[in-house]
Amino acid sequence: MLVIFGEALIILCFLHFGRNVQTEILTLNIVVSSIIYCLLFIDIIVPWVNFKDKSQKTIGSIGLRWFFTFFYMLLAIGAMVVFNSVKPIHFTNQIIIQGILFFFLLLGFFMAFSSSDKVREVYVEEKQNRDRVDEMKKATKEVQLKIDQMKNIPTDIINKLNDLQENLRFLSPCNNSNAYELEAKFVEEMRALNGCFFDIPLNLEKINDNIQNCNRTLKERKQVFSN
Structure with missing residues (x-):
């Protein structure tokens, strides 16, 4: 309702104060002013930052979007004032100029949305990298929980697993393809280790x-860094 009232007020003002202006130019000015009004209204009423979005992709492009928005508003208003009052020009020239300005506004929005998508891609990639490391820790923790429920497990085996879990704490996510393979290999080896504790009697060797094998794979993984 507020949007409609504001738009009606803009049209009313132009019709009242622009009685001596050509109909084509008056219509163009109303359209340009309505675009500017919508840009302002959207930024004020509709939250540009979605706090529920963990990637916060809009933050990466909000500066770019605002720059093009205010740049367009400044030039569009300036063009209306100059070419209608200071140095009037033909309607065709005015619509070409306003069209060029609007094109640059759309170009700015395209760049802003492209930037948002890039931020989203980086977030997804980083999350996948963290998830793989978490999967390694989870697989190791499952083995520890398994042996905690068992009796007569040699102390040296418990200590080795504790050391392995401790070393995993300092493992950083990595976007290297070699890291992906080693992380998957570690999880498979840890699951194979977990299966060993179902053997009766236990095969300690x-x-x-x-x-x-797990220690060797972890050591190799710690030597791999991001690209």
């Missing part, structure tokens, strides 16, 4: 071999 096999358990130690699997722990060594």
